[in-house]
Amino acid sequence: MIKLIDLIAGARPNFMKIAPIVDAIKARQQEGATLRYRLIHTGQHYDQNMSASFFEQLGIPDPDINLGAGGGTQAEQAAAIMMGYENVLRQERSDLCMVVGDVTSTMACSIVARKMLVDVAHVEAGIRSGDWTMPEEINRIVTDSLTSYFFTTSEFANRNLRKNGVAEDRIFFVGNTMIDSLLRNMDRFRKPEIWDRAGLEPGSYIVVTLHRPANVDEESKLKELLDVIIFSSRGLPLVFPVHPRTVKILQNMGIQAPNLYMIEPLGYLEFNYLVKHSKAVITDSGGITEETTVMHVPCITVRDNTERPETISIGTNELIGTDPRAIAPAMEKLFSGNWKKGDIPEKWDGKTAERIVDILVSKLSS
Numbered sequence: 001m002i003k004l005i006d007l008i009a010g011a012r013p014n015f016m017k018i019a020p021i022v023d024a025i026k027a028r029q030q031e032g033a034t035l036r037y038r039l040i041h042t043g044q045h046y047d048q049n050m051s052a053s054f055f056e057q058l059g060i061p062d063p064d065i066n067l068g069a070g071g072g073t074q075a076e077q078a079a080a081i082m083m084g085y086e087n088v089l090r091q092e093r094s095d096l097c098m099v100v101g102d103v104t105s106t107m108a109c110s111i112v113a114r115k116m117l118v119d120v121a122h123v124e125a126g127i128r129s130g131d132w133t134m135p136e137e138i139n140r141i142v143t144d145s146l147t148s149y150f151f152t153t154s155e156f157a158n159r160n161l162r163k164n165g166v167a168e169d170r171i172f173f174v175g176n177t178m179i180d181s182l183l184r185n186m187d188r189f190r191k192p193e194i195w196d197r198a199g200l201e202p203g204s205y206i207v208v209t210l211h212r213p214a215n216v217d218e219e220s221k222l223k224e225l226l227d228v229i230i231f232s233s234r235g236l237p238l239v240f241p242v243h244p245r246t247v248k249i250l251q252n253m254g255i256q257a258p259n260l261y262m263i264e265p266l267g268y269l270e271f272n273y274l275v276k277h278s279k280a281v282i283t284d285s286g287g288i289t290e291e292t293t294v295m296h297v298p299c300i301t302v303r304d305n306t307e308r309p310e311t312i313s314i315g316t317n318e319l320i321g322t323d324p325r326a327i328a329p330a331m332e333k334l335f336s337g338n339w340k341k342g343d344i345p346e347k348w349d350g351k352t353a354e355r356i357v358d359i360l361v362s363k364l365s366s
Helices: 012-030 052-057 074-091 104-115 135-146 155-163 177-188 193-197 219-232 244-251 268-277 287-295 324-335 352-365
Strands: 003-009 035-041 096-100 119-123 149-152 171-173 206-209 238-241 260-263 280-283 299-301 317-319
Touching: 003 012, 003 104, 003 352, 012 035, 012 052, 012 096, 012 177, 012 352, 035 352, 052 268, 074 104, 096 104, 104 119, 104 135, 119 135, 149 155, 149 352, 155 171, 171 352, 177 268, 177 287, 177 352, 193 260, 193 268, 219 244, 219 324, 268 287, 280 287, 287 299, 287 317, 299 324
Parallel strands: 003 035, 003 096, 096 119, 119 149, 149 171, 206 238, 206 280, 238 260, 280 299, 299 317
Antiparallel strands: none
């Protein structure tokens, strides 16, 4: 009997994680596996650069269903996603709902699936920051409380799940599907327009990304952060692809510097070209810390906590907190040449999606 898996993708971080799973399912179908997937885009990110271009660049097929749930508050968005997905399951119930990451779509579809008696598989299960002010932390905890199959990226995540009483036979340490996408697309990275316009050269510029409320919601805090980054950059170009939530705040601030290039969000291939060839990245993103670790690029994370501690203990990431005064010492360490080289975590080898689908074939056929 053919088993139907719903693959849920809603926001930019999801797309990198779902693409290799789609490819792995297709490969198993060619080998005769009785799996069918239904790709469901919730519409949580609906901006062209934040969504559609990622589908194109990562070779993800057009969604089978688009719930069109973009816009509104988090609660409004979650409600729209839940209503839309419930309707999908009423029309054709799937055998498994696979969610990835920790965005609103992840949590919302997990709730609906379990209420409709559909098992949930969570890719990137078990990661925790311990920071309940982050919406993502709430999403992780709720999703993992409903999950049947936990696919994890690290032993840190495994330990978090065990502490919460998850049985060992439901935890599957498989690696990181976002790294699958990174490795399979690395030779396709392409130079963005800003490269020539700013006269960038490998190892001679810094990439900046800031979007978390703790860093960008207060104008004075964001201004102080950028001022210190500019002051500590020794004149190197600073390329800042600006998240939509940050644009509105920056428009009121009038920050300018000859070496600061604030640009629109980039596609996956262009952004990672910038990261790969940069001297360093200053960020408050979790996913970027994983990519910099694999590409051996120094990463300065402007957060008080991280749900990806392996990027610090094993990789190239350093957590410096959100106090702008911590920027200068970190930059001094970078320029002195004393930044750690880092290594790549176990099973971040580009084969994670294959391991996931092998397990699904086994579980769904039993």
